[in-house]
Amino acid sequence: MREAREREFDEFVLARQQRLLRTAYLLCGDWHLAEDLTQNALAKVYVGWNRIQHVEQIDAYVHRILFRTYIDTYRRRRKREILSAAVPDVAGTGIASDVRLTLMAALARVTPRYRAVLVLRYWEDRSVGETAEALGIAEGSVKSHTHRGLQQLRSVLGDQALDLIRS
Amino acid sequence: MEEQDVGRVFAAAAPETVPVIGDLPGRARALGKRRRRQRAFMTGAGAGVTAVAVAGAVVALGGFGSGKPVSATDASPAGPPSSSWRVTTTPATPSTAPSTTPSTTHSMPKSSYSFLQSTDNPVADEAVLTAVKAALPSKDGASLRLNRASEDKNGYGAEFTMGSTVLGISAGSYNPNVHGTPSQCAADPSHCTKGTATLQERQVRWEYYYGDPSAPTLNIYDDQGGIGYLVTAYPGAQSAQPPGLAEMTGVGLNEQVAAAELAAWTTR
Structure with a gap:
């Protein structure tokens, strides 16, 4: 058993x-x-x-x-x-290491609670309600955390990095 | 940033290769069994009292647990800091002796701290709340909400929402031999201010770290008593003015706050 x-x-x-x-x-x-x-x-x-x-x-x-x-x-x-903000110590493929470094450094600068919300929303593809339920916070908090997290990412990444990602 | 860009960020940042971890199921099982035994032990230790070996693998500070609101407490202004603070700080340069001696006497926890009170205690919460409210910077004291710790047994913490800043205050076991000086100051001394003070009749060291302006932090180490205090402001970036050194030390080195936290935490 x-x-x-x-x-x-x-x-x-x-x-x-x-x-x-x-x-x-x-x-x-x-x-x-x-x-x-x-x-x-x-x-x-x-x-x-x-x-x-x-x-x-x-x-x-x-x-x-x-x-x-x-x-x-x-x-x-x-x-x-x-x-x-270190790059992973395993070989990556498909994206240049400097870009990955930039992205991980940017994510590391996002406040952890905001980062958790962003990962759930945009990596796990969860809805606002599911994210709120997963983290045990209100839906309004999810929205505000998303907004602030995006602000932080935007301020860290800047247009140049975003262009790299888009390309 | 467009929302679809965020998906791209994660897709680009996510590693395509994940390192292989040897026997993760076995390690998780072993850790789970150990926790299960600890839980059984704690449950059997008596009503709300948990025996914890402090020298064990304890987490030194910041024991807020998951936190849960206990009341919508008191939205009244916190009032000005008490004029009776018996705190002496010595920024930047360590001093050899405290310049003041607190006249208040508070019962101190036993040196071993082998019995720690459950943190899920509304009465204790209120004691901490009252003390901390008195110490909070009056400019931000209009909207307070207490979250009490609910999980950790090795410390006591409370969090307060002050406008857009969450102020966290906790006391917990600290073993300098085990934990050293586990703060960000060690890694980034250029953004750190250190000093000494007297708190609860003991000389303590404090370190104020401001390398992350969105989350200044104050660690207070009572090496002799084996107690660590932690004051955090998080996330301060959205605040008009995050708490600074004077406010953080004012709250963290406040005798009444320390006494309330210790009383809430320890039992005899």
Whole structure:
């Protein structure tokens, strides 16, 4: 029974870890932090696995845990950590590393709470309502955070970088 | 920036290759089991009292947890800072001795801090709220809302919305041997002001970091007592004038605030 449950959990994690890590990386801007974040979120999933595995939209649920873990972790550690704007230490393809560096540096400058909203809205493609539900905040806050996050991105990136992205 | 540009930003920034993490399921399971054991231990430790090994893998500061509003508290102005603040600050240059001695006496937590009170305590919240309100900069004291910590057991924190700035204040366990001086000042000393002061009858070190103008922060280290205090302003960029050094130290080194936070946090 226990072995079966653990096997199900392992299969669940293996099937989703790439996507979770990629999202975590966009939130943290650092692979090591992304790894810690993903592991912490999955540990929470494991603790409640008996219940969670029967949740109807389990992927959305687990992503919600990831985002809330990120927010909690940030709030707990925000003044002790330096957000990294370093390029990933794995080979990237399809985009020049300097452009990627610029983008990650820009994202690192966006306030974490705003960044979480932007990642949910524009990377996870969630609606305002879904984003609010995932982060446990009001829809109005999602809208204002989106607006401010976009402002921050715009001010950091500037027109030149935006042209690069558009091209 | 157009909204579709944001999608492009993420698409471009997202790594196409994700590093392989060895046995992530196993590591998550191990961590989950450890948490489950801790939770069981805490639950069995008694009503609302949690035994925590401070020297363990604790997070030093900022224990706000997920936070949840407890009341729409009191929208009345905070009033001017108390004239009875017994705080001495020495910007930029460490001093060897405090220049004032506080006359108020507050019961201090036991040195080991082996028993920490649950933070989910409305009465304690109100005590902290009252104290912090008295210490807040009067210019921003018109709209306060308290969020109380709800998860962490190693510290006590409160957050206040002041206009467009969220001010966070917390006290928690701090072990200089374990944590060193875990602030941004170590990484970016050019944007840091340091000093010493007396707080709760102890000499403390404080570090004010302003390298990120949208989120100034004040860390206060009581090395002797094993207590860390943290005052944050976040996000200050939208504020007309984010709290500065004087305001942050005024709030963070306020005796009444410290006493309220310690009383809320610790139990005997």
